Amino acid sequence: MISLQNVTKTYKNGVTALEAVSIEIEKGEFVFVVGPSGSGKSTTLRLLLREEEPSTGEVFVAGKNVVRLSSLGGIPKLRRNIGCVFQDFKLLQDKTVFENVSFALEVIGKPKHVIDTRVPEILDYVGLGEKLNNYPDELSGGEQQRVSIARACVNRPLVLLADEPTGNLDPNTSVDIMRLLDKVNKIGTTVVMATHDQAIVDAMRKRVIELDKGKVVRDQSRGVYS
Amino acid sequence: MRRIEFYFRETAAGIRRNGIMAFAAMSTAFIALFLFGLALIIAREINLVIEAVTGNVQVAVYLSDPVKTDTVTRIQSELQQLPAVASVEYENKDEACARAKQLFESNPAITENVPCDVYPASFRVTLADTAQYAQITAALSCEPDPSTHDITCTEPGVLKVLDFRDILDRLSAITRVLRNGVLFIAVIMLVSATVLVANTLRMGMFARRKEIGIMRLVGATNWRIRVPFLIEGLVEALVGAALAIITLFLVKVFVVDQLRGRIVWLPLIRNGDVLAITPWILIAAAGVAIVAGTIGIRRFLDV
Numbered sequence: 001m002i003s004l005q006n007v008t009k010t011y012k013n014g015v016t017a018l019e020a021v022s023i024e025i026e027k028g029e030f031v032f033v034v035g036p037s038g039s040g041k042s043t044t045l046r047l048l049l050r051e052e053e054p055s056t057g058e059v060f061v062a063g064k065n066v067v068r069l070s071s072l073g074g075i076p077k078l079r080r081n082i083g084c085v086f087q088d089f090k091l092l093q094d095k096t097v098f099e100n101v102s103f104a105l106e107v108i109g110k111p112k113h114v115i116d117t118r119v120p121e122i123l124d125y126v127g128l129g130e131k132l133n134n135y136p137d138e139l140s141g142g143e144q145q146r147v148s149i150a151r152a153c154v155n156r157p158l159v160l161l162a163d164e165p166t167g168n169l170d171p172n173t174s175v176d177i178m179r180l181l182d183k184v185n186k187i188g189t190t191v192v193m194a195t196h197d198q199a200i201v202d203a204m205r206k207r208v209i210e211l212d213k214g215k216v217v218r219d220q221s222r223g224v225y226s
Numbered sequence: 227m228r229r230i231e232f233y234f235r236e237t238a239a240g241i242r243r244n245g246i247m248a249f250a251a252m253s254t255a256f257i258a259l260f261l262f263g264l265a266l267i268i269a270r271e272i273n274l275v276i277e278a279v280t281g282n283v284q285v286a287v288y289l290s291d292p293v294k295t296d297t298v299t300r301i302q303s304e305l306q307q308l309p310a311v312a313s314v315e316y317e318n319k320d321e322a323c324a325r326a327k328q329l330f331e332s333n334p335a336i337t338e339n340v341p342c343d344v345y346p347a348s349f350r351v352t353l354a355d356t357a358q359y360a361q362i363t364a365a366l367s368c369e370p371d372p373s374t375h376d377i378t379c380t381e382p383g384v385l386k387v388l389d390f391r392d393i394l395d396r397l398s399a400i401t402r403v404l405r406n407g408v409l410f411i412a413v414i415m416l417v418s419a420t421v422l423v424a425n426t427l428r429m430g431m432f433a434r435r436k437e438i439g440i441m442r443l444v445g446a447t448n449w450r451i452r453v454p455f456l457i458e459g460l461v462e463a464l465v466g467a468a469l470a471i472i473t474l475f476l477v478k479v480f481v482v483d484q485l486r487g488r489i490v491w492l493p494l495i496r497n498g499d500v501l502a503i504t505p506w507i508l509i510a511a512a513g514v515a516i517v518a519g520t521i522g523i524r525r526f527l528d529v
Contacts, residue, residue, distance in 0.1 A: 049443070071448065080445035092437060103437075107446035109229055155444065 001027040001159065001190045002048060007057035009043055009214075017043035019214040021057075025192065027158070030185045032201050033194045034225055035211035041194035044211070045161050048192070049082060050075050062158050080108055083152030083160040083189075087167035089144045091136040091151075097123065098132040101151045108155065122154045123147075126180055142173035146180065153184055160184055162193040166200060174200060198225035236454035237461060244430045248462055251422040255466025255514060256473075258415030259507050263474045265408035266503040267495060272401040274493045276394065278329050284394060285362055287349040290385040293319065297383035298347075304365055305349060310358030315350045322347060329493055346385055353391075363387060416510065420518045423462050427455045427522030452523050459522065460515040467511035471504050 002025040009018040018040045025031055033041045046052045047059050050066045059066045062081055069075045091100050098119055105115045123129055126146040136144050145165060152160055162181065166174035178200055185191045195201060201208060201224060208223030209216060241248045287305070289297065298316060305314045317325070322345035330336040353359060363369075368379035368387050377387040431438060441451050478500050486494050 073447065076442075076445040076447045078445070079443060082445075084443050090436070090440060090443075092440070103440070104444040106232060107441045107450055108444060109450070151444070 001025055001029070001062060002192065003058075003060040004044070004047070004054075005058045005060070007047065007054045007059060009040075009047065009052060010055045017214055018047075018054075018211075021211075021214070021216055023209060023216065023219070025190060027190055028185070028188050030182070030191045030204075030206045031193070032204070032206055032208045032223075033192060033211060034196070034201060034208055035217075038213075039211040040214040041211055042163060043214075045163055045192070045194055048159070048161060049084070050078055076108075080155055081158045083149075083155070083157040085145070085148050085152050085160065085162040085165045087164040089136070089141075089148045089168075091144055091147055093136055096133050096135055097128060097139070097147050100136070100147055101154050104151045104154055110155075118154055122150045125153075125183075126150045140173070141169050142176055145169065145173075145177050149177075149180060149184070153189070157189065159190045159192065162191065162195075164195055164197075165193065166195065166197050171199065175203075178204060201225040233454050233457055237457040240430045240434070240454060240458045241461065243433060244426055247422075247426040247429055248458075251419065251426040251462045252465045252469075254415065254422045255419040255463050255511065256469040258412060258419040258514075259467050259470035259511055260473050261408055261412035261415055262510050263470055263500075263503055263507050264477075265405050265412050266506060267474065267478075267499065268408060269401060269405040270499045270503070271495050272397060272404070274495065276397045276401075278493045284353045284389075284391050285351040285359065286388045286390065287351060287362070287366065288346040288385040288388065289348060289383055291319075291343070291346065293347045294383060301349065301366070301381070301383065305351060305362065308361045308365055310353055310355050310361040312352045312354040314352075316347070317350055318347045319343060319345060359389065359391065416514060419463070419466065420514045420521070423459050423514060423518035424522035426462065427459050427518060430455060430458060431523065452519075455523055456515070456519045459519045460512070463511040463515040463518070464508075466514075467507050470507055471500075474500050474503075474507075 002023070004021055004023040007018055007021045008016065010016045017038075021040070021044070023044075033044060035041055043052065047054055048061055048066070050059075050069060053067055061078060064074075064078060066075075066078060069078055092103065095103060101123060102115045102119045105118065110118075120129065120132065123132060126149055128143060128146050128150065131139065131143065136147065139147070145168075149160075149165075160181070165181070166177055169177060174197065181191055181193065182204070205222045205224070207221045208218065208225070210218035210220075210226070287301070289301075302314055302316060305311055319342070323342040326340075326345055327337050351362065363377060363379075366379045366381040366384050366387065368377045368381070368384075370377050377389065379385075379387060438451055475497070478495065478497065482494050485492070
């Protein structure tokens with residue numbers, strides 16, 4: 001599903017974020033990417049989204065060489081297959097929960113009947129079926145993250161990328177969010193999660209890829225944080 | 227359908243959110259397009275005056291009454307043989323009368339009271355080389371009369387010769403200066419309008435950078451993201467154009483129409499003239515929108 005082959009990424013300012021990194025992730029896997037700040041976790045996610053191009057090496061997502069995709073149609077199509085969840089939720093404050101999720105379908109041109117069935121469905125799935133018409137500032141942090149997960153999953157992506165999704169949440173809420181991500185993974189979505197959260201990584205016992213200074217220093221199935 | 231609805235909803239939201247900037251852009255576009263239209267109308271008005279004064283010929287050879295057919299053919303072939311003459315057109319008395327009636331149609335005092343037979347038949351001559359004008363007067367044995375500035379001729383059948391070169395030169399010089407002056411201001415204003423519209427779009431994009439970020443993230447195409455802003459620019463320019471067109475009609479009604487009939491010899495622009503320049507205003511507005519759109523969203527071209 002995801003394949004990084006000997007990828008090196010050097011930014012224009014000379015910083016090498018990734019050096020000769022090779023990672024293979026199968027369909028349906030749940031993978032933690034751990035490591036200190038600046039180890040290359042975010043760069044890895046950005047490469048998968050084709051927000052950055054590798055300096056050398058190849059990146060494949062769902063069988064497509066993402067470097068070769070055109071910005072006209074290829075990249076948007078790639079991103080429709082990838083859901084994204086962030087530490088700061090990235091919700092639109094002037095839109096309701098329903099509108100935040102439907103926005104993701106609307107802007108890729110999905111017809112109204114699809115939106116009207118899928119949005120309530122996915123909000124129900126993440127446990128927010130009762131809060132369709134609330135605004136983000138009326139929700140708790142955990143609930144906001146659920147909205148953002150709903151938005152990421154509403155188009156049924158093959159891959160879900162999560163960048164520190166529990167970074168702003170208290171431990172109990174974090175556990176709830178992890179249960180939800182696990183649930184999303186169980187229905188076949190490949191989940192890649194970058195995190196600092198040791199407790200969560202240790203508790204989940206999933207595959208762990210550890211980066212340090214841009215290199216893979218550990219790749220362990222059913223691993224722990226360190 | 228749904229896509230179009232999406233674009234227009236986004237555009238409306240954009241303009242509302244960005245109200246003051248959108249207003250500034252629209253009013254600048256309005257002033258710019260109004261001046262642009264004014265320049266075109268001035269040019270049309272002066273063309274009307276030239277037409278009225280000279281009939282758009284450089285030299286007129288008037289024939290004395292009664293006009294004899296053999297005189298007409300003789301003088302016509304004589305004029306056509308001159309190397310300085312590019313073309314000769316004969317206008318008989320009826321045609322002269324009809325043209326005068328058309329020119330002064332807004333002045334019933336003239337059209338009703340001046341009988342048709344006072345308008346002389348004439349040859350309307352366009353010169354290939356205006357400097358060689360003397361060939362005509364020589365051929366028709368004419369001499370300028372210093373007291374009246376008319377040129378009287380001894381050639382039988384010829385009443386007099388009128389030389390419009392000087393008037394034509396002066397009028398077209400005035401046209402050039404007036405039209406170019408207003409066009410110059412209009413161009414500066416059009417540039418400001420373009421920059422303002424572009425800036426409005428850019429501010430709109432900045433205000434909505436979070437939304438744009440999410441749109442990209444979920445796989446919206448570039449055009450999906452840009453089109454609402456392009457429509458916004460187009461709407462602003464077209465609102466300016468509509469206001470400019472309305473104002474030009476108001477100027478025609480409240481300024482030009484008030485003059486009508488007061489200056490008897492002066493033909494004035496009509497609704498049709500204002501209507502004829504509206505496509506140019508709309509084209510200019512579209513140009514403003516296209517350039518502003520290209521500049522305004524350039525920074526957001528990359529995925």
